[in-house]
Amino acid sequence: MRLKRTASAETPESAPAGVRDERKQRTRKALLDAALILLDGERSFSSLSLREVAKVAGVVPAAFYRHFTGMDELGMSLVDDSFHTLHQMMRGARSAPLPPANLVARSVETFLLYAQAHRLHFQFIAKERVSGSSSVRLAIRKELRLWTSELATDLAPFPKLKGFNGDDLRMMAGLVVNAMMGATELILDADINDAAELARIHQLAQKQLMLIFLGAAQWKSKPAQ
Amino acid sequence: MRLKRTASAETPESAPAGVRDERKQRTRKALLDAALILLDGERSFSSLSLREVAKVAGVVPAAFYRHFTGMDELGMSLVDDSFHTLHQMMRGARSAPLPPANLVARSVETFLLYAQAHRLHFQFIAKERVSGSSSVRLAIRKELRLWTSELATDLAPFPKLKGFNGDDLRMMAGLVVNAMMGATELILDADINDAAELARIHQLAQKQLMLIFLGAAQWKSKPAQ
């Protein structure tokens, strides 16, 4: 048996990749995008059919199997892509930290604008977090826990949060994540052109986070743990 | 045309209702219960088929139409039933108020135990809140807004919350509702027999609410509004 391709062609970032591979990746992306587009509006992922997705991607149903074993595997890929997007944002925020003035309000603003810009991915996360198939749902929960932990780590150095032990920091981070996901759901449901409504939601989320941080400044973790 | 029945037979609480009506109500309930049972686990409402529901209810598919015009109408009925359950609890809590000591912690406990006891209804709300059909989703959002407003009204008299105007009280109530829904989702996903895990979630939710109330005691609404 001969080698399919040179070793380096396997890893796209290090080789010309070839016409065939490039086309294959394009079709794969068309399938993922098709699913996200069908999810926009009131559909849920579990109600999408493989044939629908293939049709919107402009490909025959059987071609789907060249890329995924079934809809569930496609769903897992969407989870990866969606959280890749989220982690990118977190990394960006960490490498170019905001000035401390209005830090909370500006962080909320940054996050919600990002959610609006990546509407389809965030919509997918919000929906499938609670109603997806077991594997997709568990993958999303795992990522959200990871995100909560990262947030807790980022919060730890703040002088006003000296009163927290590790467990309680994660408790607080969970509250923040819940509040942000809640605001994200409102944003995703709002009319995209209703600037006043969007501003109202941003303000609501900012106040909720400020309320949390106001409480946090008073918090004293039990010294025992 | 003759009258179908005596006038009083229309309203079940005031009349013997008749054998036929009673059986019809029993079948209707069997259909609603069948949907809730099928939803337990990883199914989502929009992935249920009318035939499946009819089968679990022990009835032929065509009989479904004697009770609902389609799955969406059945979904709306589930929304009504689920929130009826929730409002009952709120009314109970209001008529037999807890003593002020550990008020927050005890309220969380009461709520989460209620959610565990009405597992299927709360699961339905949690799932369809984000991923249901348009009408079901909007009905759930409306009920959650109503619940938030009621909670804001209940919170208003507390001396420590003097610093709040009406808008900010709803903002805080929204944060509380978000946190409770988050904890409910964890509870619904947890193994029902894992007492330690359930206790851990209860404790987490209690701390989150105490953090919110700690912040609330410091809050000053802008006097302008």
Added chain:
DNA sequence: TGTACATCAGTGAACGCGCGTTCACTGATGTAC
């Protein structure tokens, strides 16, 4: 470079299946008198 062969993404037809909905029906229950 040119040639002969291998690979494989995408095609198009076919399959059996469960779906929502319709229909004429049955027979127990309800009502008028």
Added chain:
DNA sequence: TGTACATCAGTGAACGCGCGTTCACTGATGTAC
């Protein structure tokens, strides 16, 4: 109370349809020499 008729919840068969999956295939791209 008894009878004759009306109502209507539930039945069972039928329909056309989109579903997931399989299969042998095609033809452009890739590889060996």
